[in-house]
Amino acid sequence: MKKTLTLVAAALLAACTQSPTGRSQLLLNNEGQVDQMGIQSFDELKKKEKIDTDPKTNRYVQCVAGAITHVLPGEQQGNWEVVVFDSKEVNAFALPGKKIGVYTGLLKVADSPDQLAAVLGHEVGHVLAHHSNERLTQNQLTTGALVLAEVALGVSDTKNRDLYMAAIGLGATVGVLLPYSRKQESEADAIGLKLMAQAGFDPSQAVTLWHNMEKSNSGAPPELLSTHPSAGTRIQRLEKALPSVLPLYRAAPSHPSCKL
Incomplete structure (x- = not known):
C-alpha cells in the first residue's frame, strides 16, 4: 500500500505544470489523445450541425x-480547420486538435473583425x-475513475466516453455539459487579449464586445450561479489589462483587413 501511494504521489508530481499565465x-x-478527442468531437458536430457555405462569410x-x-x-501555428455553422446561436469554440467553430449568430453581436478576434483569441486561449x-x-479525480498506471482515453471503447467527450468542451454534442470554470474563463480572456493584440487587432474592442454581449444577454444568470464571469466583471478585468497589451498591438507587424 505504501509503495502504491508513493507511485501515485510521484505520478501527480510529474503531472504538475504551469499554464501560459503561470497558474x-x-x-x-x-495531449495527443486529448487532441484526438477534440478532432472526433469536431467531426461529430459537423455531421449534426448545418454548415454555412457562403463564400464571403467563410x-x-x-x-x-x-x-x-x-x-x-x-x-x-497553422493548419487549423475553421468551420462556420449556420445557426442563430451566439457562440464559437476552439478544440484540441486545431479545430475552430464559429456560429453565424455570433457575427451579429461581434460586429467587427476586432470583436470576432477577441472571441476567437479567447477560445484558442482555452x-x-x-x-x-x-x-x-x-473530473477523473473527482469521480475516482482515474487509474494512474494507464490513463487510456481510447474514445471509441472507454466506458465513460460521453463524459470524456463532454469534458473537451462540446457538451451539446453528447448531451452532457461540463463548462469551464470561472478561473479558466478569466485565464482564456487574458490569453485571448494578448493574442488578438499580437495579431494586429485592437484589444480595446474586447471591451466593446462584452458590452454588446451584455446587451444581447439580459437574461444571464448571476455570476455566482454561473461558471462564466459576468459581463461586467469581464469588462473591468479587460479594461485593467489593456495598458499591458496595447504596446503589442502597436508593434504588430500587420493589421489584418478582414471584411464581411
Missing part, C-alpha cells in the same frame, strides 16, 4: 482566425492553456 495545473492525460471568418493562429507559439486536459483530470 499551477495538474494534467494527467496525454473568407471573413478564415481571415480573422488565420491571423490569430498565425501568432500562436511553435507547433500550434486550447493553449490545456483547459480540456485540466478539466478531464479534475
Whole structure:
C-alpha cells in the first residue's frame, strides 16, 4: 500500500505544470489523445450541425482566425480547420486538435473583425492553456475513475466516453455539459487579449464586445450561479489589462483587413 501511494504521489508530481499565465495545473492525460478527442468531437458536430457555405462569410471568418493562429507559439501555428455553422446561436469554440467553430449568430453581436478576434483569441486561449486536459483530470479525480498506471482515453471503447467527450468542451454534442470554470474563463480572456493584440487587432474592442454581449444577454444568470464571469466583471478585468497589451498591438507587424 505504501509503495502504491508513493507511485501515485510521484505520478501527480510529474503531472504538475504551469499554464501560459503561470497558474499551477495538474494534467494527467496525454495531449495527443486529448487532441484526438477534440478532432472526433469536431467531426461529430459537423455531421449534426448545418454548415454555412457562403463564400464571403467563410473568407471573413478564415481571415480573422488565420491571423490569430498565425501568432500562436511553435507547433500550434497553422493548419487549423475553421468551420462556420449556420445557426442563430451566439457562440464559437476552439478544440484540441486545431479545430475552430464559429456560429453565424455570433457575427451579429461581434460586429467587427476586432470583436470576432477577441472571441476567437479567447477560445484558442482555452486550447493553449490545456483547459480540456485540466478539466478531464479534475473530473477523473473527482469521480475516482482515474487509474494512474494507464490513463487510456481510447474514445471509441472507454466506458465513460460521453463524459470524456463532454469534458473537451462540446457538451451539446453528447448531451452532457461540463463548462469551464470561472478561473479558466478569466485565464482564456487574458490569453485571448494578448493574442488578438499580437495579431494586429485592437484589444480595446474586447471591451466593446462584452458590452454588446451584455446587451444581447439580459437574461444571464448571476455570476455566482454561473461558471462564466459576468459581463461586467469581464469588462473591468479587460479594461485593467489593456495598458499591458496595447504596446503589442502597436508593434504588430500587420493589421489584418478582414471584411464581411
